[in-house]
Amino acid sequence: MQADDSSQFTAFPDLGLSPIALSIGPFDLRWYSLAYLAGIFIGYWYLLKLIRKPGSPMSRQHADDLVFYAALGIILGGRLGYVLFYNLAYYAAHPIEVVKLWDGGMSFHGGVIGTSLGILYLARKEKLSWLRIHDYVACCVPFGLFFGRLANFVNQELWGAETAVPWAVRFQELTQFGLALGPPRHPSQLYEAVLEGLVLFAILWWMFWKTQARYEPGKLVGAFIFFYGLFRFGIEFIREPDQQLVAFAQATGLHMGQWLSVPMVLGGLYLMLTAKKRRVRVEPIAGTESVA
Amino acid sequence: MEACNSYYYATRDPLGTDGDFTTAPEVSQMFGEMVGAALADCWTRAGAPSEAIYAELGPGRGTLAVDALRVLRGAGFHGEAHLVETSPVLREAQRRAVPDAQWHESIGDLPQRPLLLVANEFLDALPVRQFVGAAERRVVAAAGGLAFDRDGEITEISPARDAAVDAVARHVGAHGGTALIIDYGHERSAAGDTLQAVRSHRFAPVLDSPGEQDLTAHVDFAAVAAAAAAGGAKVTSVITQGEWLNALGIGARAAGLAAANPERSNELASAVHRLTSRGEMGQLFKVIVIHSPEWPRPAGFQ
Numbered sequence: 001m002q003a004d005d006s007s008q009f010t011a012f013p014d015l016g017l018s019p020i021a022l023s024i025g026p027f028d029l030r031w032y033s034l035a036y037l038a039g040i041f042i043g044y045w046y047l048l049k050l051i052r053k054p055g056s057p058m059s060r061q062h063a064d065d066l067v068f069y070a071a072l073g074i075i076l077g078g079r080l081g082y083v084l085f086y087n088l089a090y091y092a093a094h095p096i097e098v099v100k101l102w103d104g105g106m107s108f109h110g111g112v113i114g115t116s117l118g119i120l121y122l123a124r125k126e127k128l129s130w131l132r133i134h135d136y137v138a139c140c141v142p143f144g145l146f147f148g149r150l151a152n153f154v155n156q157e158l159w160g161a162e163t164a165v166p167w168a169v170r171f172q173e174l175t176q177f178g179l180a181l182g183p184p185r186h187p188s189q190l191y192e193a194v195l196e197g198l199v200l201f202a203i204l205w206w207m208f209w210k211t212q213a214r215y216e217p218g219k220l221v222g223a224f225i226f227f228y229g230l231f232r233f234g235i236e237f238i239r240e241p242d243q244q245l246v247a248f249a250q251a252t253g254l255h256m257g258q259w260l261s262v263p264m265v266l267g268g269l270y271l272m273l274t275a276k277k278r279r280v281r282v283e284p285i286a287g288t289e290s291v292a
Numbered sequence: 293m294e295a296c297n298s299y300y301y302a303t304r305d306p307l308g309t310d311g312d313f314t315t316a317p318e319v320s321q322m323f324g325e326m327v328g329a330a331l332a333d334c335w336t337r338a339g340a341p342s343e344a345i346y347a348e349l350g351p352g353r354g355t356l357a358v359d360a361l362r363v364l365r366g367a368g369f370h371g372e373a374h375l376v377e378t379s380p381v382l383r384e385a386q387r388r389a390v391p392d393a394q395w396h397e398s399i400g401d402l403p404q405r406p407l408l409l410v411a412n413e414f415l416d417a418l419p420v421r422q423f424v425g426a427a428e429r430r431v432v433a434a435a436g437g438l439a440f441d442r443d444g445e446i447t448e449i450s451p452a453r454d455a456a457v458d459a460v461a462r463h464v465g466a467h468g469g470t471a472l473i474i475d476y477g478h479e480r481s482a483a484g485d486t487l488q489a490v491r492s493h494r495f496a497p498v499l500d501s502p503g504e505q506d507l508t509a510h511v512d513f514a515a516v517a518a519a520a521a522a523g524g525a526k527v528t529s530v531i532t533q534g535e536w537l538n539a540l541g542i543g544a545r546a547a548g549l550a551a552a553n554p555e556r557s558n559e560l561a562s563a564v565h566r567l568t569s570r571g572e573m574g575q576l577f578k579v580i581v582i583h584s585p586e587w588p589r590p591a592g593f594q
Contacts, residue, residue: 054338054406054468054586215337215588279337 009184011170012156019155035151036106039144040071046140055214057132062122069122070137073114074144075101081110108148131217131278138224139204146197153189160186161240186238195231203227219275226268233261293419293487294452299503301379301417307353312506313490315413316474316533316573317356320563322549324359326540327472330590331360331408332367334470337588344406344469345371349399349456350414352382354389360410361390374402399459406584407469409460415475415516416508418452420487431499438499446485448509454519461523461582470583470590476576477511479530486510513578520582528581528593534574537567539592 022029044067050056051063058066082105083091083098091098119137123130152158156171162183173182204220207213213220236257241249245256252259306312316323335344346364351357357373364371373393377383383395396402422429424444432441460471477486489498491505498507513530520527531539546564550557568574581590 054341054584055588056339212589 009168009170011181012172013181017154019151030151031154032148032151035147036074036144038147039141040067040074042143043067043070043137043140046143047136050136050139050208050214053214057129057136058126062126062128065126066119066122066133066137069118070115073116073118074111075106075114077114077117078106078108078111081107081113085110108145129217131221132214135214135217135220138221139208141224142197142201142204145200146193149189149193149197153187153193158189160188160191160235160238163238188235188238191238192231192235195235196228200224200227200231213275215279216275217278218271222268222271222273222275224268225264226272229261229264229268233258233265236261293507293509296502297417297419297507298378300506301382303381303503305353305381305385306506312492314493315352315356316567316577317352317359317412319566319573320560321359322542322545322560322563323537323567324356325363325545326537326542327356327410327412327474328360328363328367329540330472330592331410331470332364332369334583334588334590335364335369335408336367338406338468338586340368341406341468342370344369344408345374345403347374347376347402347407347409349376349409349411349460350417351375351377351386351390352413354386354393356410356412357386357390357393364408369408371408376402399456399463402463404463404467405469406467406587407460407464407471409464409469409471410474411456411460411471412474413476415450415453415456415473415511416477417506418450418456420448420450420453420509422446422448422485422487438502440499445483447483448486448512450509450512450515453511454515457516457519457582458523461520461525461527464582464584464587465524468584468586470581470587472590473516473580473582474533474577475511476573477513477578479513479578481512481514511578513580516580520580523582524585525582526585526589528583528589530578530580531593532575533577533579534568534570536579536592537574542568 019030019032020028021031021034044063047063047067048060051058051060079098079101085107087105115137116134119133120130122128123133159169159171163186164184165186167187168184169187170181170184172179175182204224207220207223213223236255239255239257241255241257249255300306304311307314307318331346335341338344346357346361346369348357354375357375361373373390374396375383375386375390375393376396376399377386378397386393386395424442424446427442429443429446430441431438433439457473460473463469464471486509487498487507488509489496489500489505489507491501496505517527517530542564546560550560553560566572579592581593583590
C-alpha cells in the first residue's frame with residue numbers, strides 16, 4: 001500500500017539532477033562548490049553597485065580587499081564551524097579529513113562568523129565603520145544562500161518532514177538496506193532558497209534602494225538577522241527534529257533550531273530599532289579661538 | 293517688488309547697524325557654524341564626495357559662507373564655493389570675505405555637481421503677487437505717490453519663489469546634494485497680507501520710497517514644500533529655527549566658545565537667545581531641507 005501511495009510523488013532520481021556539474025578527467029566540479037563561487041562573485045558584483053551610491057562606508061579598493069577576506073572567512077569559518085558544531089568527534093579522530101573540503105560539509109553559522117571576522121579585521125585595519133560594512137555585506141549574502149540551498153537540494157541533504165502535499169519529493173535515503181527511495185517529503189531546501197534567497201534579497205533591496213536604511217548603522221544587517229531567524233523558525237515546522245533531539249523538542253515545545261533562531265530574531269530586532277540613534281554626528285569643529 | 297528690490301540691493305549694502313536690517317549670520321558666528329555643521333554632517337554621511345560644492349543663494353556680506361566653510365573645511369571638505377548674487381555691491385563685499393569663490397547670476401548657472409546649498413533670507417526678498425478674491429491687487433499711481441487699487445482679504449502667491457525652489461530641487465534631484473532653506477514665514481498656507489518694508493531697522497509703509505527700502509514677504513513653507521516635491525527631490529518637515537539650532541547643538545557650541553573666551557559669555561548667551569527664543573528669531577524663522585533621495589535625511593528633521 002505504502003509504495004502505491006508514494007508512487008504518485010516526484011522521485012528525486014527522475015529529476016535527472018546530479019551533484020556533479022562538470023567532470024574533467026578525475027576532477028569533479030560539484031554544484032555545491034559552484035554555489036559558493038557564484039554566491040561570492042555575484043555578491044561582489046552587487047556590492048560594487050551598492051558602494052557607487054552616496055553614503056558608502058568604503059571605497060572601491062576596500063571592497064576589493066573585503067571580498068578576499070570574506071571568501072577566506074566563508075571557507076575557513078564554514079569548514080571550522082562544521083567540524084566543531086557537527087562532527088567534532090570524527091574530525092578529532094581523523095584530523096587530516098578537516099582539509100578535505102571536496103567531501104563537503106560547511107556550516108552556515110561558521111561561514112557567517114568567518115565573514116564577520118574578515119570584516120572586523122578590514123574595518124580595524126582601514127579605520128572604517130565595521131557595523132556599516134556589515135550592513136552592505138548583508139545585502140549581498142542572499143545570493144549565496146539562494147545558490148547554497150539549491151545545491152543542498154541537488155545533493156539530497158537537509159530535507160523536510162514527511163508530507164502528502166502534491167509537490168512532495170522522495171529523496172534517496174540511506175537505510176539499513178543501503179540507498180533507497182524514501183517517503184515523500186517537503187523539499188524544504190527549495191522553500192529556504194525562496195525565503196532566505198529571493199524574499200530576503202527583495203526585502204534588503206527595497207530597504208537599501210528605496211529607504212534611508214543605509215544611513216542608519218545596523219539597520220540592514222539587523223533586518224538580515226531578523227528575517228533570516230524568522231524564516232529558519234518557520235521552516236523548522238516542516239523539518240523533523242534530529243534523532244537525538246526528539247525528546248528535547250517534546251519537552252520544550254519547540255525544535256532546537258527554533259530555540260536557536262529566537263536570539264537571532266531578538267538581536268536583529270534590537271539592531272533595527274536602535275539604528276536611528278546609532279549614527280555618528282559631526283560636531284562643530286571650528287575651533288574655539290575665533291569669536292566674531 | 294522685483295524692480296524695487298533689484299535697485300535696492302544693487303545700490304547698497306543693507307546689512308548691519310548702519311544699514312536697514314540684520315540677519316542671523318550677522319548676529320553670531322554660531323549661526324553659520326551650525327549651517328556648516330549640518331551640511332558637513334550630510335556630506336560626510338553621503339560618503340564625502342569630492343566633487344561636491346558649497347553654494348549659497350543671496351549670501352549677503354559673505355559672513356555665513358565664511359563661518360559655514362570654516363566648519364566644512366574642518367570636516368575635510370575642500371570643494372569650491374559658488375555664490376548666487378546679482379548685486380555688484382554685495383558681490384564686492386562677498387569677494388572680500390570669500391576671495392576664491394565663484395559668482396553666478398542664477399541657480400541654473402551652478403555647476404552640475406552635488407550641492408551643499410544654503411539659502412538664508414533669500415526667498416523672502418523674491419516678489420509675491422497678491423489677490424483679492426480672483427482679482428490681482430496692483431500698485432497704481434495716485435495723488436501724492438503710489439496706492440493699491442483694491443483692498444480686502446488678501447492671498448499671496450510667489451511664482452518667483454516656486455521657480456527658485458523648483459530649480460534647486462531639480463538640481464539636487466539630478467546631481468545630488470542637500471539644500472537648507474531658512475527664512476521667516478508660516479508652515480501652512482493662509483490668507484493674509486505679509487508684504488512689508490524695512491528701513492533703518494524699522495517697519496515703513498510698503499509703498500513709500502520705492503527702491504530705497506527692503507521689501508519682503510513672509511515665506512509660505514507649504515508652497516515651498518510643494519514646489520520642491522515636483523522636482524524629484526525629497527523634502528523634510530518644516531521646523532522652527534530654534535528647534536533646529538538646538539537639535540544641532542548650538543548650546544554646546546556656545547558653551548565651548550564661552551569656555552575659551554570667558555569675557556564674552558554674556559554676549560554669546562544673548563546671541564543664542566536672539567537666534568533661538570520664541571520671542572526673537574527662534575519661532576518666526578523656519579527651516580526646511582530639500583535633498584537628493586540618495587542623500588541622508590539631515591539631522592533634526594522627521
